[in-house]
Amino acid sequence: MKLTESMIRDMVKTELSAEQIGDLLTMTGFEIESIEFVDGEPVLDINIMANRGDGASTLGIAREILAKSPESRPTDLYERLVSGYQLGDERTPLAEVVVESGSPDCTRFSARRFKGIVNGDSPDWIQDRLRKVGQRPISLLVDLTNYVMLETGQPMHAYDIAKLGQPKLIARQARPGETVRTLNGQDHKLGEGHLMICDGKRPVGVAGVMGGESTEVDAATTDCLLESAHFDHMAVRKTRKQLGLQTDASYRFERFVDPEGTVRSMNRFADLLHQATGVDPVAGIADDYPTPPKRPTVKVRPSRCSRLLGMDVSSSEVETYLTRLGVSLDPVGDGFQATPPTWRIDLVREDDFVEEVGRIHGYDKIPEALPIGSTPVGGSHGANLAQEIVLKTALACGFDQAINHTMRDLHPLDGGSLRVKVLQPHSPELAHLRGSLLPGLADTALKNGGESVHFFEIGRVFSNGSEWTQLGMLSQGQFDPPSWNRSEDVADFYTLKGAVESVLKALAISVEFSVSKDPRLHPTRQAHVGKFGVMGQIHPAAAEEAGLAPDTFLAEIDLTALVSETSTERHYRQVYRHPAARRDIAVVVPKSVRYADIEGTIAKACGELLEKHWLFDIYDGPGIDPGSQSLAIALQFRKPSNFTDDEANQVRDLAVRALEALGAKLR
Amino acid sequence: MEQIHVLEKAFEEAVQSASSTYELRQIELKYLAKSGELTGLMRGIASLPPDEKPKFGAAVNEARARAQSAYDLRLAQLTEAERSVRFEQDRIDVTLPSRMPRAGREHVLQQTFNKIKRVMGSMGFVYFEGPELEDFKYNFDALNYPPDHPAMDAQDTFYVSDTQVMRTQCTAFQGRLFEQVKPPFRYFTVGRTFRNETVDRTHSHTFHQIDVFMVDEGISMAHLKGTLGAFARQMFGEEVKVRFRPDFFPFVEPGVDYAISTPKLFDGKWVELGGAGLVHPNILERYGIDTEKYSGFAFGLGADRIPMMAYGIDDLRLFLENDKRFLEQFA
Incomplete structure (x- = not known):
C-alpha cells in the first residue's frame, strides 16, 4: 500500500523525517518496500502483514507511529476520525438499507444520501495524492471514495440513485442463475455463497469486491447513495477468488476492516464533498448493524x-x-x-x-542467550547418517554430485508408468514428479558434453503418491582428464559395479548381482543390485532417444530401502601373523557358467583356509574351445600356523575338483 | 716389510687411478678382500722367526687399515661423482602439469547443507527429514493456518491432489514431529521446497530451506536470538549481528523476520534471512503440550541464499543446472 508523506502528516505531528517514519514502521512490522519521490514528495510503499488489515489505511499507520513514537502527537483529523467524525443530523435517514436475514456475511450495512451533486473533477490536492500513490483520478465521487479508503481503510461505493430507481440497497445471498456486470465490464455468474448488493430486483454489486456497471455514477449523476459496509473477511476472499476479481476493496475486506468505521468514513466523505462543492448530505444515516461482533477478554x-x-x-x-x-x-x-x-x-x-x-x-532490546536445559545428541542418526555415508562413498569413488529438479517432463529413462502429476504445473515441462534420478543425470551428462562424465545424485523420487530416496549414478568414458602421462581408464559395467559395491560395503550390506530385465538398459548387460535396484549399460534405443553415448552406464538404487538394512555392527576377526600361501589356477569353463558360481564353489571347497581370491585374467583366444574361456584365479590361504607346500597344494586341489563338477577343466 | 710397502704403494696408486665405483670394487677384491694380496701377506707370517712375527703382523694390519680408509675415501668421492651424473640425467620439469587423484566433487549446495548440519548438530539439534510431497494438513493446517487465509497467498502452491501438495515450506516437518515426540526436544531439517513462482535470477519454483525448532521449559525470544546469532556467525563470520523485526507467520507468536549484518559482507547493510518466532501456543495445545510449562522457538531460512551471499553467486538457477564449470569452482 502506498501513502504520501503528506497524508501521514495529516494525521501525525512528528519531527521524524519520511525516512525515519519508514524505519519506524519497518521496525513495528510494517515493512517499507521503498520510499520513492513522486513530483518531489516521498511516497512510502508499505507492506501490510496478512493478519493486520487495520494497517491498510493512513489511520492505522498513524496509530502505529503514535504507539511507537511517544514524542509524536495526533492531529485534529486523527482525533476526529478516532472519535467517530460526527457530521450533521444522523438520525432520520432518507435512504434505506436492509441486510436480508440469512446473510450473516454482511455484519453491517450503512449508507448516506447526497443530492444536488455536480460530479465533475475532484479537488486538485486529492487528484495529486491519488496520482502519487498510483491511482487514476476518475470523478469527484469515485475519487472521494478511493481517497477516504486510503485514509480510513473503509471501502465505500457510490450508486447513482436515478439508476437504482429508489434510495434503497439490500445485502443478500445471490440466487442461482443471477448475473452481474461489474464496473470493469465483466459479466459474472453468481451462485451459492456469493453476497450481493441489490436494488429492489437485481444485483448491483458484488459485496466487498466491486460495484455493478448498471448503477455506476457518471457525469450526469446528481443524486447518489453512498454505501459503507462491513463484510466477513472469509466470505469476501472466497467470492473474489471464485470470480477472479481482486480489488483494493477486497484486499482490505479479506484482511479485516473495522466494523465500527463505516459511519465515520461516510462522514469524512461528506465533509470532503462539502469542502469541494458545498453540497450537504441529505440528513440521516441508514445503518443496519444486526449483531455487533463480540470482543474477547x-x-x-x-x-x-x-x-x-x-x-x-x-x-x-x-x-x-x-x-x-x-x-x-x-x-x-x-x-x-x-x-x-x-x-x-x-x-x-x-x-x-x-x-x-x-x-x-x-x-x-532482546539479548542473545543460548538455550539451556536438556540437550539431545545433535546431528544425524540412523538412516540419515547412513545416507551421509553413501554420499561420502560415492564422492570417494570419484563421482561428481549432481542436484537436479524434482518437477520435470517425461523421459525415456524415467522408469515405471505411475508418474505423479502436478495439477497446475509451472509449465508443461514441469508437469511430472520424477520417478527416477536417471533423467536428471542424463540432462547433467548432456549439459557437460555427454562424454567423460561420472555423476551421482541422491534425491527423492515419486510414484503413485509414494516417495522415497534414490541413489542414481551415470558413468561414461574416461575417468581422468586427458593427460600426458597416464594410461586410459574407461568406464564400463565393472567400474560402475565397483562404485555400487563400494556403497554397499560402506553400509555393510552384501547383495547378489543377478540378470535383470529393465527396458531402459541393454538387455544382456544389466543386473539387479540385490533387491535394491538395477544397473547396467544404457539400452541403445534409450541412448539414442536421450542423446547419450551408447557406452553410458547407469545405476538406480532405492536408498530408503538400503539404509534401512544397514548395520553399524562390526565383528573383529583375528589377524594371523603366519605367512600366507598363494596358489594360482587356470581353469577352462563354458562361458555359460557364471563367475558367481565359480567363486561360490571355490569358497565352499576351501572353507576358512581361503583368505581371499581374485580373478586376474580371462582368456578365450587360440587353444581354448569356442564357447569356453580360461579363467586365471589367484587363491590366497592362511591359517594360524605355517602352510607347507603340500598343504597348500591340497587345498588348491580341493578347489579344482569342486570346479570340475561345474564342467571346469584345469588348463 | 719391503713387500708390505710395495703392495701398499701399488694399492694406493690403483685406488687413485680408479675412475668408477666398479673399478674401485675390483681393486678392493684384488687387495683388501679376504683373498686379496694385502690380506694374503698375513699368511707369510708363519715362515718368519718368532721375534719378527708380532712386528710383521702389526705392520700388515696397519697397512690394511690405511688402505681401507684410502679406499673408503675414494669410494665416497666416486659415489658422489657418479650420483651427480645420474641426478643430472634424472632431472624433470617440475612445471609439467600434475596428475590429480580423481575425487568426486561435492555439489556446492551439499557443502552448504553439510555445514548447516555440522553447526546445528553441534548445538544439540537432531536432523530429521519430512517428505517433499506433503499432506496439506502438515503444510498448512498443523501450522495454525486458518482455512483459506491470505497468508497462503504468499505461497503459491503446487497441488498433486486435493490433500497432497509439494511442500511450500520445510516447517511442515513440525507437525510430523509433534505427533511423535514429547518435549523437551530440538530438531532441524534441510530440504527442498516448491512454490509456483516466476523464475528469475533470485526466484525459482524449486529451492531449499533450513528449518529449526525446539520446545523446552522457559524458552524465550532471547534463546531464539542467541541460537540464530550462533548459527549465523558460524555461517557468515564472527562479526555477524542479528536483528529482529515484527512479522507475521501463522505458526509463531510473537513472529519476527530476522536480518543479519556484518561489516565484511553486504556493505554492512541488514540482509533479511528468514522468519522466526516462538512456536504458536495453538500448535503446542493441539499436541497436548502445557503452554504454561513449555515454550519453543522456530526459525527458517533459504539455504540457496547462503552460498549466493558467501560466494557472490548472482543467479539461483545455476545450482540445479549442474554445469561442471560452475561446480568446479567450489570443490
Missing part, C-alpha cells in the same frame, strides 16, 4: 511477557504500550483483563498481546 500477565520475550518488561510498560494500541485494560491480580480494539481481530490470546508489548518495547 484475555488475561495478560506482565510476567509472561517478560518470560517469553526474554527481556524485562514492567507492568506499567505493558499498560502503556497496550493502551497506546487501543487495548482496554482492567487491572486484575497479577495482570490485566485486556479487550482488544474493534479493528484488531488478530488479538485473541495472551501471547498475541505479548507480541504487541514486545513490538512496541522494541525487539532490539
Whole structure:
C-alpha cells in the first residue's frame, strides 16, 4: 500500500523525517518496500502483514507511529476520525438499507444520501495524492471514495440513485442463475455463497469486491447513495477468488476492516464533498448493524511477557504500550483483563498481546542467550547418517554430485508408468514428479558434453503418491582428464559395479548381482543390485532417444530401502601373523557358467583356509574351445600356523575338483 | 716389510687411478678382500722367526687399515661423482602439469547443507527429514493456518491432489514431529521446497530451506536470538549481528523476520534471512503440550541464499543446472 508523506502528516505531528517514519514502521512490522519521490514528495510503499488489515489505511499507520513514537502527537483529523467524525443530523435517514436475514456475511450495512451533486473533477490536492500513490483520478465521487479508503481503510461505493430507481440497497445471498456486470465490464455468474448488493430486483454489486456497471455514477449523476459496509473477511476472499476479481476493496475486506468505521468514513466523505462543492448530505444515516461482533477478554500477565520475550518488561510498560494500541485494560491480580480494539481481530490470546508489548518495547532490546536445559545428541542418526555415508562413498569413488529438479517432463529413462502429476504445473515441462534420478543425470551428462562424465545424485523420487530416496549414478568414458602421462581408464559395467559395491560395503550390506530385465538398459548387460535396484549399460534405443553415448552406464538404487538394512555392527576377526600361501589356477569353463558360481564353489571347497581370491585374467583366444574361456584365479590361504607346500597344494586341489563338477577343466 | 710397502704403494696408486665405483670394487677384491694380496701377506707370517712375527703382523694390519680408509675415501668421492651424473640425467620439469587423484566433487549446495548440519548438530539439534510431497494438513493446517487465509497467498502452491501438495515450506516437518515426540526436544531439517513462482535470477519454483525448532521449559525470544546469532556467525563470520523485526507467520507468536549484518559482507547493510518466532501456543495445545510449562522457538531460512551471499553467486538457477564449470569452482 502506498501513502504520501503528506497524508501521514495529516494525521501525525512528528519531527521524524519520511525516512525515519519508514524505519519506524519497518521496525513495528510494517515493512517499507521503498520510499520513492513522486513530483518531489516521498511516497512510502508499505507492506501490510496478512493478519493486520487495520494497517491498510493512513489511520492505522498513524496509530502505529503514535504507539511507537511517544514524542509524536495526533492531529485534529486523527482525533476526529478516532472519535467517530460526527457530521450533521444522523438520525432520520432518507435512504434505506436492509441486510436480508440469512446473510450473516454482511455484519453491517450503512449508507448516506447526497443530492444536488455536480460530479465533475475532484479537488486538485486529492487528484495529486491519488496520482502519487498510483491511482487514476476518475470523478469527484469515485475519487472521494478511493481517497477516504486510503485514509480510513473503509471501502465505500457510490450508486447513482436515478439508476437504482429508489434510495434503497439490500445485502443478500445471490440466487442461482443471477448475473452481474461489474464496473470493469465483466459479466459474472453468481451462485451459492456469493453476497450481493441489490436494488429492489437485481444485483448491483458484488459485496466487498466491486460495484455493478448498471448503477455506476457518471457525469450526469446528481443524486447518489453512498454505501459503507462491513463484510466477513472469509466470505469476501472466497467470492473474489471464485470470480477472479481482486480489488483494493477486497484486499482490505479479506484482511479485516473495522466494523465500527463505516459511519465515520461516510462522514469524512461528506465533509470532503462539502469542502469541494458545498453540497450537504441529505440528513440521516441508514445503518443496519444486526449483531455487533463480540470482543474477547484475555488475561495478560506482565510476567509472561517478560518470560517469553526474554527481556524485562514492567507492568506499567505493558499498560502503556497496550493502551497506546487501543487495548482496554482492567487491572486484575497479577495482570490485566485486556479487550482488544474493534479493528484488531488478530488479538485473541495472551501471547498475541505479548507480541504487541514486545513490538512496541522494541525487539532490539532482546539479548542473545543460548538455550539451556536438556540437550539431545545433535546431528544425524540412523538412516540419515547412513545416507551421509553413501554420499561420502560415492564422492570417494570419484563421482561428481549432481542436484537436479524434482518437477520435470517425461523421459525415456524415467522408469515405471505411475508418474505423479502436478495439477497446475509451472509449465508443461514441469508437469511430472520424477520417478527416477536417471533423467536428471542424463540432462547433467548432456549439459557437460555427454562424454567423460561420472555423476551421482541422491534425491527423492515419486510414484503413485509414494516417495522415497534414490541413489542414481551415470558413468561414461574416461575417468581422468586427458593427460600426458597416464594410461586410459574407461568406464564400463565393472567400474560402475565397483562404485555400487563400494556403497554397499560402506553400509555393510552384501547383495547378489543377478540378470535383470529393465527396458531402459541393454538387455544382456544389466543386473539387479540385490533387491535394491538395477544397473547396467544404457539400452541403445534409450541412448539414442536421450542423446547419450551408447557406452553410458547407469545405476538406480532405492536408498530408503538400503539404509534401512544397514548395520553399524562390526565383528573383529583375528589377524594371523603366519605367512600366507598363494596358489594360482587356470581353469577352462563354458562361458555359460557364471563367475558367481565359480567363486561360490571355490569358497565352499576351501572353507576358512581361503583368505581371499581374485580373478586376474580371462582368456578365450587360440587353444581354448569356442564357447569356453580360461579363467586365471589367484587363491590366497592362511591359517594360524605355517602352510607347507603340500598343504597348500591340497587345498588348491580341493578347489579344482569342486570346479570340475561345474564342467571346469584345469588348463 | 719391503713387500708390505710395495703392495701398499701399488694399492694406493690403483685406488687413485680408479675412475668408477666398479673399478674401485675390483681393486678392493684384488687387495683388501679376504683373498686379496694385502690380506694374503698375513699368511707369510708363519715362515718368519718368532721375534719378527708380532712386528710383521702389526705392520700388515696397519697397512690394511690405511688402505681401507684410502679406499673408503675414494669410494665416497666416486659415489658422489657418479650420483651427480645420474641426478643430472634424472632431472624433470617440475612445471609439467600434475596428475590429480580423481575425487568426486561435492555439489556446492551439499557443502552448504553439510555445514548447516555440522553447526546445528553441534548445538544439540537432531536432523530429521519430512517428505517433499506433503499432506496439506502438515503444510498448512498443523501450522495454525486458518482455512483459506491470505497468508497462503504468499505461497503459491503446487497441488498433486486435493490433500497432497509439494511442500511450500520445510516447517511442515513440525507437525510430523509433534505427533511423535514429547518435549523437551530440538530438531532441524534441510530440504527442498516448491512454490509456483516466476523464475528469475533470485526466484525459482524449486529451492531449499533450513528449518529449526525446539520446545523446552522457559524458552524465550532471547534463546531464539542467541541460537540464530550462533548459527549465523558460524555461517557468515564472527562479526555477524542479528536483528529482529515484527512479522507475521501463522505458526509463531510473537513472529519476527530476522536480518543479519556484518561489516565484511553486504556493505554492512541488514540482509533479511528468514522468519522466526516462538512456536504458536495453538500448535503446542493441539499436541497436548502445557503452554504454561513449555515454550519453543522456530526459525527458517533459504539455504540457496547462503552460498549466493558467501560466494557472490548472482543467479539461483545455476545450482540445479549442474554445469561442471560452475561446480568446479567450489570443490
